[in-house]
Amino acid sequence: MIELEGVTVEFDDVTAIADVDLRIETGEFVTVVGPSGCGKTTLLRTIGGLQEPTGGRVHIRDRAPERAQTAGDVGFVFQRHTLFPWKSALENVTFLRSLAGREPNEADAQALLRSMGLEGFENARPDALSGGMKQRVAIARALHLGADVLLMDEPFGELDEITRDELGVEIRQLWRRERKTVVFVTHSVPEAVFLADRCLVMRGLPGRIDATFDVDLPEPRDEAVFGTRSFQEQVARVRRTLHESYD
Structure with missing residues (x-):
């Protein structure tokens, strides 16, 4: 389980994220979507212990994220493969x-x-x-x-759309088998909805969680889901909220 209580991260005169409260259950697949500069990556890095908060606290299974990371219990996948x-x-x-x-x-x-x-x-x-x-x-x-926790920062960001879809299906299938706790950052609303049990919409600056959506789609999920009315409606709902946040 991942818990954030009142987490704030400041860089000089810029507050990247402010007063974030979040609870992610063990084995949950959570996606985070929002425009560039809203604090998505900062949030992910703070969860994983790569960025120290200036306020509040983060716990991964009742441990500081740095301890969980040192123990090999947190895995990262970045946009660039490294x-x-x-x-x-x-x-x-x-x-x-x-x-x-x-x-x-x-x-x-x-x-x-x-x-x-x-x-x-x-x-x-x-x-x-x-x-x-x-x-x-x-x-x-x-x-x-x-690792029990996988933190994924736009891992498909540099890939073409067909490859992104294929990898999304594979990731969801691997998650069903492994049941890791996954936090997945993306700019793509359809990707966020397809992958998630729960989708978080962020706004900023400073970054805050503006809305949370429980995703209800049939399992196992494959490419056929993209053409369903339920998927399209849920994508539209998240996208509408995302745009409303920045009007």
């Missing part, structure tokens, strides 16, 4: 687990790569992989770490 160019896909997947002091499991790492559609590319280096394949390796790396 893979080591001299390591193979398999070596990139197992590296973080070694860094966290945990014994890598090559068989599990290979199974994760297969589940991400990368069978046969285990020994390929990043320069031989497409953008979508690199992000699949980065996601497999975060999962292999064994």
